[in-house]
Amino acid sequence: MARICAEGLRIEFPLYHLGARSMKKRLLGAASRRVKADAHNRVVISALSDLSFTIESGERVALVGHNGAGKTTLLRSLAGIYEPVGGRLTVEGEIGTLIDPAAGMDILSTGRENIRLRGLYRGLNAEQIAALEAEAAEFSGLGEFLDVPIHGYSAGMSIRLAFAVATASQPQILLMDEWFNTGDAEFLAKAEKKLEQLITASEILVIATHDMDVVKRWCNRVITLEAGRIVGDGVVDKF
């Protein structure tokens, strides 16, 4: 069963290429809450501090909070991209990320080539890649555009492709940043159905969003972040 467990999770971003000492002093002024000096006296931004939570299989979690609250950073930590400077994180289950759909795509390659490339990124074998290609090609509904380099795609088409590729393999844990509200209504309905399908397989969804409609429709738990800390954690009904 998929499961995520964080205990005292802490992530800090070092600010390396700072110029003068006076800049450092000013940043570390009395009023600063998130910019601080770490043990080695380097200036760091405290992106996430002391987060503890457990997400069990079947939970659909919405991460809400203002810009800069730490939603995307938390998603990236859950994906194992940012490793914690403090605390512990355990993630059990295969992870699928939809954080930046264009990342890892080669704009000079065709849609089909990009699907295969993504299969290689995931470490799939030739047979699995063929299956991924067939499924993503079908779901994206791109038709003849699949064999066109993706720099010729519209924003909506790129998103269709990214969504199709990312959701084709049914990850146990789906981490997504809100981005899918582009695209036409027909595809949105299709995407929603696909997401529902993923979720009913009793796996975990963690989605960073501002949209309360998304929260109400897709999620059953809300974690509210503020300045890198959890300030609320509860069921959706309370909102």
Next chain:
Amino acid sequence: MNSEPALKPVFYLSLDAANPRQAEKALADLRDGLSQWRLALALARLELRNRYRGSVLGPVWMSLSTLIMLIGLGLLYGTLFKLELSDYLPHLAVSLIIWQWISTFIIEACSTLINAEGVIRQMRLPYTLHALRAAFRNTLVAAHSLPLILVVFLVFGRVPGPEAFLAIFGFLLIGINMIAAGLLLGMLCARFRDIPSLVANAVQLAFFATPILWKPELLGDAMVWMALNPFYALLETIRGPLVEGGGPLLAWVAALFYTTLNVVLAGAIFARFRARIAFWV
């Protein structure tokens, strides 16, 4: 008593800041990165295809410019050093082509992690993959020029003896050094953005300080000091077997020493700072 293996998670991530298990994770990164060689090769080919997009000759330009350089430099320096062309050109061909392979790798290794920023921040991937991809890319480019060595050998009727097979070890040593240096330089350059310029300058200097245009014998008694130059040592592991009947033992010992040093240094720094790379790029 048997636990159900089907229930075991496909993917298991356990990160604990208090117990980072650095060496274990660095080794796992290396293992995973090497096992994804297909992806590294696909990315390397993609990058080359994109680099030469729309160009009719593509990477063949590299071989052409190497050929022109060989003829020009061969005639000029062969005359300057008063060397027989049949003796000088095979030396120059091997030296120049291997040097181009190594030097472009070193320069591109500096940007391998910085350029992969988008992917690094999107999915968890072994960092070794990026070093491997840079090594593949440069090896593919070099492979276009390698036949020139054969052409020069044929033109001058130089057929190396069975000791030429020793060059396989030379290629292997250079390959190992590329993975290690790719990680080491990739990390250093991601953290300290002045290092790429520094490296570019050092490589330029090394071109003249390494016996590529000139032959090491010209140094006379001072030749033993050449062992202090890691580029000479590595170059000699391929040039020795191909044109000098094996190459001096000292160069082989030095090459092994520098490779070990490189691997140990890269391994230590990689193990210590691997988890920080995502914050550096």
